[in-house]
Amino acid sequence: xxxxxxxxxxxxxxxxxxxxxxxxxxxxxxxxxxxxxxxxxxxxxxxxxxxxxxxxxxxxxxxxxxxxxxxxxxxxxxxxxxxxxxxxxxxxxxxxxxxxxxxxxxxxxxxxxxxxxxxxxxxxxxxxxxxxxxxxxxxxxxxxxxxxxxxxxxxxxxxxxxxxxxxxxxxxxxxxxxxxxxxxxxxxxxxxxxxxxxxxxxxxxxxxxxxxxxxxxxxxxxxxxxxxxxxxxxxxxxxxxxxxxxxxxxxxxxxxxxxxxxxxxxxxxxxxxxxxxxxxxxxxxxxxxxxxxxxxxxxxxxxxxxxxxxxxxxxxxxxxxxxxxxxxxxxxxxxxxxxxxxxxxxxxxxxxxxxxxxxxxxxxxxxxxxxxxxxxxxxxxxxxxxxxxxxxxxxxxxxxxxxxxxxxxxxxxxxxxxxxxxxxxxx
Amino acid sequence: xxxxxxxxxxxxxxxxxxxxxxxxxxxxxxxxxxxxxxxxxxxxxxxxxxxxxxxxxxxxxxxxxxxxxxxxxxxxxxxxxxxxxxxxxxxxxxxxxxxxxxxxxxxxxxxxxxxxxxxxxxxxxxxxxxxxxxxxxxxxxxxxxxxxxxxxxxxxxxxxxxxxxxxxxxxxxxxxxxxxxxxxxxxxxxxxxxxxxxxxxxxxxxxxxxxxxxxxxxxxxxxxxxxxxxxxxxxxxxxxxxxxxxxxxxxxxxxxxxxxxxxxxxxxxxxxxxxxxxxxxxxxxxxxxxxxxxxxxxxxxxxxxxxxxxxxxxxx
Numbered sequence: 194x195x196x197x198x199x200x201x202x203x204x205x206x207x208x209x210x211x212x213x214x215x216x217x218x219x220x221x222x223x224x225x226x227x228x229x230x231x232x233x234x235x236x237x238x239x240x241x242x243x244x245x246x247x248x249x250x251x252x253x254x255x256x257x258x259x260x261x262x263x264x265x266x267x268x269x270x271x272x273x274x275x276x277x278x279x280x281x282x283x284x285x286x287x288x289x290x291x292x293x294x295x296x297x298x299x300x301x302x303x304x305x306x307x308x309x310x311x312x313x314x315x316x317x318x319x320x321x322x323x324x325x326x327x328x329x330x331x332x333x334x335x336x337x338x339x340x341x342x343x344x345x346x347x348x349x350x351x352x353x354x355x356x357x358x359x360x361x362x363x364x365x366x367x368x369x370x371x372x373x374x375x376x377x378x379x380x381x382x383x384x385x386x387x388x389x390x391x392x393x394x395x396x397x398x399x400x401x402x403x404x405x406x407x408x409x410x411x412x413x414x415x416x417x418x419x420x421x422x423x424x425x426x427x428x429x430x431x432x433x434x435x436x437x438x439x440x441x442x443x444x445x446x447x448x449x450x451x452x453x454x455x456x457x458x459x460x461x462x463x464x465x466x467x468x469x470x471x472x473x474x475x476x477x478x479x480x481x482x483x484x485x486x487x488x489x490x491x492x493x494x495x496x497x498x499x500x501x502x503x504x505x506x507x508x509x510x511x512x513x514x515x516x517x518x519x520x521x522x523x524x525x526x527x528x529x530x531x532x533x534x535x536x537x538x539x540x541x542x543x544x545x546x547x548x549x550x551x552x553x554x555x556x557x558x559x560x561x562x563x564x565x566x567x568x569x570x571x572x573x574x575x576x577x578x579x580x581x582x583x584x585x586x587x588x589x590x591x592x593x594x595x596x597x598x599x600x601x602x603x604x605x606x607x608x609x610x611x612x613x614x615x616x617x618x619x620x
Numbered sequence: 621x622x623x624x625x626x627x628x629x630x631x632x633x634x635x636x637x638x639x640x641x642x643x644x645x646x647x648x649x650x651x652x653x654x655x656x657x658x659x660x661x662x663x664x665x666x667x668x669x670x671x672x673x674x675x676x677x678x679x680x681x682x683x684x685x686x687x688x689x690x691x692x693x694x695x696x697x698x699x700x701x702x703x704x705x706x707x708x709x710x711x712x713x714x715x716x717x718x719x720x721x722x723x724x725x726x727x728x729x730x731x732x733x734x735x736x737x738x739x740x741x742x743x744x745x746x747x748x749x750x751x752x753x754x755x756x757x758x759x760x761x762x763x764x765x766x767x768x769x770x771x772x773x774x775x776x777x778x779x780x781x782x783x784x785x786x787x788x789x790x791x792x793x794x795x796x797x798x799x800x801x802x803x804x805x806x807x808x809x810x811x812x813x814x815x816x817x818x819x820x821x822x823x824x825x826x827x828x829x830x831x832x833x834x835x836x837x838x839x840x841x842x843x844x845x846x847x848x849x850x851x852x853x854x855x856x857x858x859x860x861x862x863x864x865x866x867x868x869x870x871x872x873x874x875x876x877x878x879x880x881x882x883x884x885x886x887x888x889x890x891x892x893x894x895x896x897x898x899x900x901x902x903x904x905x906x907x908x909x910x911x912x913x914x915x916x917x918x919x920x921x922x923x924x925x926x927x928x929x930x931x932x933x934x935x936x
Contacts (some may be wrong), residue, residue, distance in 0.1 A: 396878025475924030
């Protein structure tokens with residue numbers, strides 16, 4: 194349920210978590226197996242604990258426990274954590290009873306790094322850093338240090354009905370103008386237009402308006418907002434026109450992270466998650482395609498947001514070195530396990546691009562396209578794009594799109610806020 | 621007076637402490653667990669939040685960086701927080717009298733019933749037992765959904781109108797949804813409190829008034845309301861605190877996976893979002909915010925109390 198997961202996607206780090214939500218219905222028997230179970234058997238004398246959030250897909254828990262059991266240099270105990278994991282971790286890190294290794298959306302937060310709650314993994318990773326998707330590694334690096342190792346990558350993308358666009362003789366949209374045109378064609382075909390959530394898409398697409406118009410959330414020094422440019426004002430005005438055009442579906446029977454609205458024809462185009470790919474393919478066969486969010490304006494670029502649950506090592510753990518070795522073993526060396534983790538339970542992208550061809554769901558068609566999008570056009574919220582800053586930004590987007598506020602004035606206030614906020618959290 | 625032996629003196633001291641038949645001991649035995657609970661779970665956390673509010677306390681409860689009033693300054697210059705406080709002062713000014721009038725109206729109606737009183741009392745009280753979250757889901761997903769299948773939109777279309785996007789934020793209809801939900805959830809509870817108050821008014825007062833020719837409106841104005849003042853003061857105070865502490869139904873009606881819209885945003889929702897909402901845990905900001913909201917509640921609570929009891933003071 195979206196409502197119970199209060200802190201989703203604030204930093205767009207919850208993308209993977211949203212994948213979990215969509216599959217919630219399938220794992221009714223989760224309670225019985227949620228206790229921590231000792232998985233290591235023949236391990237060495239060192240004991241390590243590893244925490245995961247509750248993945249929605251069936252079989253993930255057994256899989257991660259078997260991975261841990263295969264490790265010979267330590268006895269690794271896996272703890273599976275149903276419930277609000279995003280809050281559980283920061284709270285647990287305040288105590289002395291911390292896991293040695295834990296996963297977190299897009300790596301540890303700025304606060305965890307500043308408080309010294311997690312350790313630097315730069316040396317652990319070493320040269321292997323080049324094996325990973327550079328967009329992802331850029332996000333996991335802060336002040337030239339790598340703070341976590343990515344486990345798997347989730348992303349969002351645009352789904353469209355091929356037959357519908359063919360019939361209307363409209364090209365799959367590569368620009369914002371094209372998207373509006375395609376949405377109008379879908380509406381004319383009786384399908385509803387473009388759908389990106391029951392809030393009119395302002396929540397999930399807010400950051401896309403920055404990236405797609407060729408800008409960044411923050412400037413390179415992370416001292417102020419990086420998007421207060423005419424291109425962005427033009428982009429948000431274009432989105433407002435789209436919102437008011439009637440071709441943007443504002444209410445559907447399900448949310449954007451569920452493929453239902455697209456599958457049952459409430460929308461001819463929908464913003465959704467890669468996690469829905471299998472479901473869409475089962476329902477529509479080959480009659481669909483995927484695209485990144487189209488570029489906006491002349492200096493724009495295509496963009497997709499990604500989220501990567503990544504392994505962090507806690508500083509308070511009793512065997513920090515052993516923990517480092519374990520995460521390196523699992524998420525760098527054990528490529529079979531990584532492919533299994535990404536490909537066998539739902540659709541995710543292995544964090545090492547070389548492994549993508551080994552993931553059967555990404556070997557052709559839409560899956561292959563999606564993997565390419567992340568590599569070439571993947572974006573994630575900056576580590577210093579804090580909760581309050583993201584909230585102020587989203588509020589301004591809503592005020593402009595839904596309440597006709599003046600973009601320059603609204604975002605000037607966000608700019609002021611950004612300066613103060615960045616100063617506050619860096620000091 | 622001969623001096624008592626030391627032991628006897630000690631015994632008398634002990635006897636005083638125990639009280640007659642050990643009453644003081646029993647008092648302590650019954651009260652101590654609650655006082656302890658209050659202390660550990662209420663007063664210490666309040667004091668600790670006040671302490672944290674002067675520190676940069678991100679991801680820590682033992683902060684070391686003292687920042688003085690910076691957290692307070694940050695919040696008081698935050699346009700969203702300012703807006704939220706203003707909107708909810710206005711909201712309190714609207715919802716407190718409205719809920720009170722509805723509850724009192726129901727209480728008076730039920731009190732006048734000669735049959736079926738218990739049934740209607742239960743019927744109106746039952747929503748109090750309903751979870752705010754579940755009620756908000758029903759309001760949001762089936763009554764006031766923006767799509768054409770919602771109950772409200774079917775009615776609107778039946779009356780010849782167009783589908784309304786009730787919670788979408790492009791209009792102000794979300795207030796109707798919020799207020800109707802809040803009334804449905806709360807009116808029954810305050811109705812019960814007021815019925816209890818009404819039952820305590822002696823019937824002979826009404827009889828005396830009736831002999832003097834007072835009926836209807838005059839009875840209400842000069843007998844019922846003054847006699848009900850104690851209940852009224854309590855109900856209004858609870859309502860006022862409740863208005864400033866609004867969270868659940870707002871969050872569940874308007875919140876989404878990507879946050880909460882800038883409109884109809886209760887102060888506590890805003891504080892939750894910026895201090896604990898994403899992956900952050902900013903206890904300094906959260907502490908400062910709760911201090912500000914508490915100060916507001918105290919100020920408006922005292923003001924309201926002063927206004928409501930003014931008549932008494934005049935009479936006195």
